[in-house]
Amino acid sequence: QVQLVQSGAEVKKPGSSVKVSCQASGGTFSTYAIGWVRQAPGQGLEWMGGIIPIFGTSNYAQRFQGRVTITADKSTTTAYMELSSLRSEDTAVYYCARASLPAAMSNWFDPWGQGTLVTVSS
Amino acid sequence: QSVLTQPPSASGTPGQRVTISCSGSSSNIGSNAVHWYQQLPGTAPKLLIYINNQRPSGVPDRFSGSKSGTSASLAISGLQSEDEADYYCAAWDDSLNGLWVFGGGTKLTVL
Numbered sequence: 001q002v003q004l005v006q007s008g009a010e011v012k013k014p015g016s017s018v019k020v021s022c023q024a025s026g027g028t029f030s031t032y033a034i035g036w037v038r039q040a041p042g043q044g045l046e047w048m049g050g051i052i053p054i055f056g057t058s059n060y061a062q063r064f065q066g067r068v069t070i071t072a073d074k075s076t077t078t079a080y081m082e083l084s085s086l087r088s089e090d091t092a093v094y095y096c097a098r099a100s101l102p103a104a105m106s107n108w109f110d111p112w113g114q115g116t117l118v119t120v121s122s
Numbered sequence: 123q124s125v126l127t128q129p130p131s132a133s134g135t136p137g138q139r140v141t142i143s144c145s146g147s148s149s150n151i152g153s154n155a156v157h158w159y160q161q162l163p164g165t166a167p168k169l170l171i172y173i174n175n176q177r178p179s180g181v182p183d184r185f186s187g188s189k190s191g192t193s194a195s196l197a198i199s200g201l202q203s204e205d206e207a208d209y210y211c212a213a214w215d216d217s218l219n220g221l222w223v224f225g226g227g228t229k230l231t232v233l
Contacts, residue, residue: 037167037222037224044210044224044226046224047221047222047223059219059220097167100169100172105214106154106214108155108173109157110169110178111169114166115166
């Protein structure tokens with residue numbers, strides 16, 4: 001059974017960066033896309049982008065282009081999401097999720113990580 | 123403003139049947155499968171329905187999904203108090219380089 005465990009909560013200043021990790025265990029890592037989805041307080045889900053580790057290529061939502069970098073380390077089966085130039089509106093819970101089938105970003109997500117709260121405040 | 127449109131709220135009494143709609147366009151629901159996620163309070167989303175109407179193991183058959191054209195719906199029959207949660211539809215969108223789009227979520231209240 002695949003499990004995704006994310007890093008802990010972060011408090012960041014406006015203008016800084018945050019890097020959230022997502023470690024996978026219990027299944028194949030490299031061939032399955034990992035996506036990142038965020039949820040602002042009281043709001044819905046928003047896809048930020050994803051990566052298929054074996055290809056090493058990332059796909060980003062247009063609104064985050066230039067601010068988000070998604071990477072993966074196959075040796076530690078860990079994916080990372082780094083968001084820069086943080087502003088208060090980036091305060092949210094950030095989730096990683098694994099695609100259900102290999103080799104494509106367009107397969108539905110299952111399972112999800114537990115979420116990481118990132119608070120941006122001066 | 124979410125790409126997929128869901129009603130913000132729905133409600134029903136125990137035992138009732140409720141449906142939640144999800145409306146999209148030709149680039150997402152019209153050409154790709156719809157998936158549904160359930161988010162219980164304070165927890166991560168959980169897959170509820172995949173490829174329009176498939177239930178993962180462990181999901182009760184009270185939950186069902188359907189899709190027609192650029193719209194989809196989730197039905198919950200025999201409503202139970204533990205079904206009180208937020209429900210999100212999602213679909214892959216073929217715009218640009220491709221991206222995931224979600225509905226704004228529907229908060230289901232069991233009266």
